[in-house]
Amino acid sequence: MEVIKISNVTKSYGKIKALDDLCLSVEQGEIYGFIGPNGAGKSTTIRLLLNFLHADLGGISVLGMDPQKDEVAIKKQTGYVSADTFMYPDMKVKELFHFTEGFHKINAAAKIKSLTDALDIDVNKRFEQLSFGNRKKVSIACALLHSPKLIILDEPSNGLDPVIRANLYELLRNEQKNGGTIFFSSHVLSEVQKFCTRIGLLKEGILIKENTSEEFVNVGYRQIRIESNNLPDLSKLKGVAGIEKKQNSIQFMYSGNPNDLIRMLGSVDLASIHIEEPELDKIFMHYFTDERKQNDI
Amino acid sequence: MIFKRELKRNFKPFLIITFICSLMAVYVISIGPSMGTDIQKILDLKLPKQFQLAFGMKGLDYTSPNGFFALVFSYLYLFLGIYISGAFSSVVSKEFNDKTAEFLFSMPTTRTNIIFSKLIVVFLYSLLSIILIFLISCISMTLFINKSFEILPIVLMTLAWLIGGITFGAVGFLLSSFFTKGRTISALSIGVVVVMFVLQVIISMNDKLNFLKYICPFEWFKGSEINLTQELSITYILIAVVASILCFYFGIRRFKKMDVLI
Numbered sequence: 001m002e003v004i005k006i007s008n009v010t011k012s013y014g015k016i017k018a019l020d021d022l023c024l025s026v027e028q029g030e031i032y033g034f035i036g037p038n039g040a041g042k043s044t045t046i047r048l049l050l051n052f053l054h055a056d057l058g059g060i061s062v063l064g065m066d067p068q069k070d071e072v073a074i075k076k077q078t079g080y081v082s083a084d085t086f087m088y089p090d091m092k093v094k095e096l097f098h099f100t101e102g103f104h105k106i107n108a109a110a111k112i113k114s115l116t117d118a119l120d121i122d123v124n125k126r127f128e129q130l131s132f133g134n135r136k137k138v139s140i141a142c143a144l145l146h147s148p149k150l151i152i153l154d155e156p157s158n159g160l161d162p163v164i165r166a167n168l169y170e171l172l173r174n175e176q177k178n179g180g181t182i183f184f185s186s187h188v189l190s191e192v193q194k195f196c197t198r199i200g201l202l203k204e205g206i207l208i209k210e211n212t213s214e215e216f217v218n219v220g221y222r223q224i225r226i227e228s229n230n231l232p233d234l235s236k237l238k239g240v241a242g243i244e245k246k247q248n249s250i251q252f253m254y255s256g257n258p259n260d261l262i263r264m265l266g267s268v269d270l271a272s273i274h275i276e277e278p279e280l281d282k283i284f285m286h287y288f289t290d291e292r293k294q295n296d297i
Numbered sequence: 298m299i300f301k302r303e304l305k306r307n308f309k310p311f312l313i314i315t316f317i318c319s320l321m322a323v324y325v326i327s328i329g330p331s332m333g334t335d336i337q338k339i340l341d342l343k344l345p346k347q348f349q350l351a352f353g354m355k356g357l358d359y360t361s362p363n364g365f366f367a368l369v370f371s372y373l374y375l376f377l378g379i380y381i382s383g384a385f386s387s388v389v390s391k392e393f394n395d396k397t398a399e400f401l402f403s404m405p406t407t408r409t410n411i412i413f414s415k416l417i418v419v420f421l422y423s424l425l426s427i428i429l430i431f432l433i434s435c436i437s438m439t440l441f442i443n444k445s446f447e448i449l450p451i452v453l454m455t456l457a458w459l460i461g462g463i464t465f466g467a468v469g470f471l472l473s474s475f476f477t478k479g480r481t482i483s484a485l486s487i488g489v490v491v492v493m494f495v496l497q498v499i500i501s502m503n504d505k506l507n508f509l510k511y512i513c514p515f516e517w518f519k520g521s522e523i524n525l526t527q528e529l530s531i532t533y534i535l536i537a538v539v540a541s542i543l544c545f546y547f548g549i550r551r552f553k554k555m556d557v558l559i
Contacts, residue, residue, distance in 0.1 A: 086400060089395070
């Protein structure tokens with residue numbers, strides 16, 4: 001079952017096109033990571049799913065329903081964590097949980113207990129007294145307390161320390177095991193790579209690449225690091241990109257003929273050479289470098 | 298949930314405005330016995346007759362308690378107009394300014410539900426504030442002025458506060474659907490009430506501008522006229538009701554379609 005289906009959606013803010021003919025679908029049980037630079041249209045996409053915004057063109061279906069017509073039914077089964085995490089500053093954390101429970105017409109005491117334990121939340125503090133990271137944790141707990149079928153998170157790990165971040169991903173995995181679907185945007189690429197079953201890359205409102213996490217890094221590039229006292233001149237070698245040069249080492253992405261690389265390295269006194277699959281952030285950088293740099297590859 | 302939350306949020310402003318307005322009413326009524334008919338002489342010295350006419354003070358009988366209530370009527374009308382307009386204009390705009398709109402709108406309820414719950418709370422506080430000022434004024438007149446008074450004009454003036462205040466509130470609410478920024482909408486909602494207050498003065502000074510009285514809530518209800526006629530103009534009540542319904546309708550319509558961008 002498609003939990004999210006976005007068909008040819010276009011959304012503009014005045015003259016600025018935030019999304020351009022976006023098509024995307026997320027199946028039940030998937031953890032879908034949505035990555036892209038600032039202004040790519042990630043938050044706009046999320047806001048369209050929650051009926052915060054209305055598309056200029058195209059169709060959107062969430063849990064098989066129309067976000068505009070079935071807003072309440074969708075939100076009953078959806079948890080949302082915003083990037084900026086603003087809640088009522090004068091309310092205590094336990095009051096915010098009670099406020100959320102009231103809307104869902106549930107008593108989620110047990111779930112709240114497990115969430116506050118896992119995320120280390122002090123329920124007696126006022127929201128305004130909390131640090132950004134703690135506010136984020138409260139926002140996450142509010143989004144999960146009704147065990148939603150769809151969890152939408154906009155940059156969820158921002159401001160969280162590594163331990164809590166790990167707990168968050170554990171919590172989300174548990175929700176997935178219980179049949180939940182997770183759709184989230186992030187800049188923490190290594191986590192997206194580890195955590196997501198599928199990844200979509202958004203650039204200037206266009207989905208430029210969508211693949212499984214494994215397939216994403218297997219794009220024909222290799223990351224090469226050479227250590228030597230006489231580093232080679234890579235300018236004549238075709239298929240080189242993302243060169244990072246230090247005193248006695250050089251790192252680059254390579255998609256050219258391996259024989260050409262070996263021939264060139266034959267003249268170099270190598271201390272060491274490392275050839276590995278590139279990490280997602282290298283791929284990300286590859287997609288988001290400007291046209292001139294891309295043409296170098 | 299929203300209802301309870303809004304009751305709590307709007308309590309302080311309600312308390313402050315009710316206290317200030319009641320205090321003002323008590324003060325003016327309390328000076329009644331000592332000033333008596335001298336107050337007309339003082340007003341004639343301090344305030345031109347056109348202004349007295351504009352503020353509904355001309356022709357008031359200061360030997361009766363009702364005259365003193367009519368004197369305070371227009372000032373409280375202005376204060377209540379500012380309070381109610383501000384309260385209605387912040388119903389949704391505050392959620393945008395405090396950036397809590399996304400959190401609230403992510404809850405399983407419709408925008409219409411959210412807006413209605415908030416509007417009802419503001420209406421109830423406005424009503425309660427006006428009722429309390431009315432009761433405190435009646436008690437003050439009984440305590441300070443040792444004469445019986447007619448209750449009907451006072452009830453009508455209280456109704457006038459409510460009708461005029463809600464009209465200002467409705468206009469403030471509609472404006473807030475166009476300008477959600479906190480400072481802008483605060484200035485606008487207060488500005489509209491003050492401009493209308495000034496407009497009634499201008500209208501009373503220039504007969505050629507008499508046609509503008511239909512758009513000026515301060516022209517609709519004047520203390521001296523209500524005291525004299527013991528009635529409220531049906532035409533103006535109808536204008537107020539229709540204008541309020543239209544403003545609320547279009548305001549809610551705009552908020553329902555509005556992009557939530559914080």
